[in-house]
Amino acid sequence: MKRSSKIISTLLVGATLTTMSSKFFAVENKEAIEKKILSGKDRYETAIKISSKWDKADNVILINSMAIADGLSAAPFAKHKDAPILLTESDKLTESTKKRIKGLGAKNIFVVGGEAVVSKEVVKEIEALGTKVERISGKNRYETSVKIAKQLNFEKVAVVNGVTGLADALSVAAPAATNDMAVLLTDGKNLGEVEGMVKGKETFAIGGEGVVSEALVKDLKAERLSGKNRSETNVKIMEKFYGKEDVKALYIAKDGSTKENELIDALALGSLAGKEGAPIILTGNDLDDTQKNYLRAQRNIKTIYEIGGSLKENVIRNIVNILNGKEETSTKPTENNGSSIKPTKGNESSTKPTKGNGDSIKPTEGNGGSAKPTEGNGGTTKPTEGNGDSAKPNPGTEGPNNKNLIDRNKSSIMEVHFVYYAVLSLNEGNIDNCKVYIDGNLAKSEKVNTSGTILKIELKDSNKKKIKVVKGDLEDSVTLELKM
Incomplete structure (x- = not known):
């Protein structure tokens, strides 16, 4: 965790369990x-x-x-x-x-x-x-x-x-x-x-x-x-x-x-x-x-x-x-003034599922009996079948597009319990007749729903990714980013 040196010093002084660092704002x-x-x-x-x-x-x-x-x-x-x-x-x-x-x-x-x-x-x-x-x-x-x-x-x-x-x-x-x-x-x-x-x-x-x-x-x-x-x-x-x-x-x-x-x-x-x-x-x-x-x-x-x-x-x-009744005047542009679409913070509670809801990939049960915990265990989280259709993550930046094979409104990089995934929704075809490339490398993808139109690829990191889908002589590319 990054802190200012002043805060760090305060914490070091208050090293016992019963001590809390404090600041007063006059x-x-x-x-x-x-x-x-x-x-x-x-x-x-x-x-x-x-x-x-x-x-x-x-x-x-x-x-x-x-x-x-x-x-x-x-x-x-x-x-x-x-x-x-x-x-x-x-x-x-x-x-x-x-x-x-x-x-x-x-x-x-x-x-x-x-x-x-x-x-x-x-x-x-x-x-x-x-x-x-x-x-x-x-x-x-x-x-x-x-x-x-x-x-x-x-x-x-x-x-x-x-x-x-x-x-x-x-x-x-x-x-x-x-x-x-x-x-x-x-x-x-x-x-x-x-x-x-x-x-x-x-x-x-x-x-x-x-x-x-x-x-x-x-x-x-x-x-x-x-x-x-x-x-x-x-x-x-x-x-x-x-x-x-x-x-x-x-x-x-x-x-x-x-x-x-x-x-x-x-x-x-x-x-x-x-x-x-x-x-x-x-x-x-x-x-x-x-x-x-x-x-x-x-x-x-x-x-x-x-x-x-x-x-x-x-x-x-x-x-x-x-x-204190002394607010700062912000010079930052409002969230909706640019060309990029910013997802709402934390979409779990939205009245309608909002774009970017990584939680719509449902993890397996993980808290009782012999089930492995899913909350942050770093392992593979398998989404339940059929739930990918309800996901509407933040669309990425479009790349070359010869044919709209990729549904940009339902594709994103997501973090689900500490694991990063590229989640793709296909407009045409399914995982069985398409090839997926990430940053030029052929990727192994898994079905999220039974029809194979929603698929996920586990990633090593959350960096921006260039995704290309190839179906026969057609291809579609999109650049995806992690929803924030």
């Missing part, structure tokens, strides 16, 4: 806004820094650092147990996490996810510390969310998409924890395993129609909380559950719009933010206009917490300036 005629940084050298130590708000804790929630889906429902349970959320590797207990468990004096460790996510070996290491271990898991992420919900006494439910609505789910984690609300995962179309948990409950559907279908919302008689992108959904949730006068602190974390694995910091934060009744604002490289408007309406925020230390300096400065 403001004319207003109290100073204090900025604190909760950040470590990696995701494990960032979670430990977040846990520094607990001097001691009888209970700890332990989650695989790569299995984001497993942890989505954990925040309300963690708050219920007054427990910090710590992270571990799948096959061994991360050393820094082990030390923190000891330091907290934890008596009970609740492991979220099956043995493929947090192995028996990890459990044995924890038990060797003299700590009781209880595993909460189901055969998949949906059933795991049900098992967690059964630990709670709840009257409200947030229904989220457990595959393509990860950022949306994390937006609701803190208010769900504060309000003792269960977070239940679905596929966005069917209730499946969670059906028995929502009857008679006040229900909120988190995300737009591209994430949670209108039919499901009507079936649930749910209130939909959504915007046109993940940033707007984030604001809708904050406006619903936090009054203007109630918010005295604000947590700021990455929204995963560039890299999904960046959401893990917000995941570890859910319990603390829920405990303190503070919202989490999820942001990318800049603030969304709706987020700016939300900040302008706040009256009592005195402290902001930067989580992970990798947020853009301009984002933090902008937040402070808005809270």
Whole structure:
């Protein structure tokens, strides 16, 4: 993570677990806004820094650092147990996490996810510390969310998409924890395993129609909380559950719009933010206009917490300036003034699936039983058949085009759980009668749908790629870039 030397120096001074670096922003005629940084050298130590708000804790929630889906429902349970959320590797207990468990004096460790996510070996290491271990898991992420919900006494439910609505789910984690609300995962179309948990409950559907279908919302008689992108959904949730006068602190974390694995910091934060009744604002490289408007309406925020230390300096400065009523005038062109099409930040929550939705390639289940975790495991993620047709990623820059073999509106480079893919939609032919070249080299491609009109090619990096498709004596070329 890149930081200014000043921030690095501050962090070095505050090397103990209970120390947080702070800055004060003096403001004319207003109290100073204090900025604190909760950040470590990696995701494990960032979670430990977040846990520094607990001097001691009888209970700890332990989650695989790569299995984001497993942890989505954990925040309300963690708050219920007054427990910090710590992270571990799948096959061994991360050393820094082990030390923190000891330091907290934890008596009970609740492991979220099956043995493929947090192995028996990890459990044995924890038990060797003299700590009781209880595993909460189901055969998949949906059933795991049900098992967690059964630990709670709840009257409200947030229904989220457990595959393509990860950022949306994390937006609701803190208010769900504060309000003792269960977070239940679905596929966005069917209730499946969670059906028995929502009857008679006040229900909120988190995300737009591209994430949670209108039919499901009507079936649930749910209130939909959504915007046109993940940033707007984030604001809708904050406006619903936090009054203007109630918010005295604000947590700021990455929204995963560039890299999904960046959401893990917000995941570890859910319990603390829920405990303190503070919202989490999820942001990318800049603030969304709706987020700016939300900040302008706040009256009592005195402290902001930067989580992970990798947020853009301009984002933090902008937040402070808005809270202080001293906004900077931007000279940057608006997003829609150029010839290039910019995708919305984080399209999981869009009312209609937006261009660039890498999450529409559905990963295999990965959180319970013997299934391998898919959230960031670096392995091959096989999309389910037929789902590629719903993807509308950001089109690339057109190259030579003798025949429109490639559908530019449905082709892009995507990152799916730490693996880069070129995803192509073919207007004519299929993978069986076409050859695909990447930067002049013949590429091995795989079918995404049964007809073979959607295909993917695993890439070594996310650099811009020149893609050529050849069918007989016809060829079509396009230059694709990673959606941001």
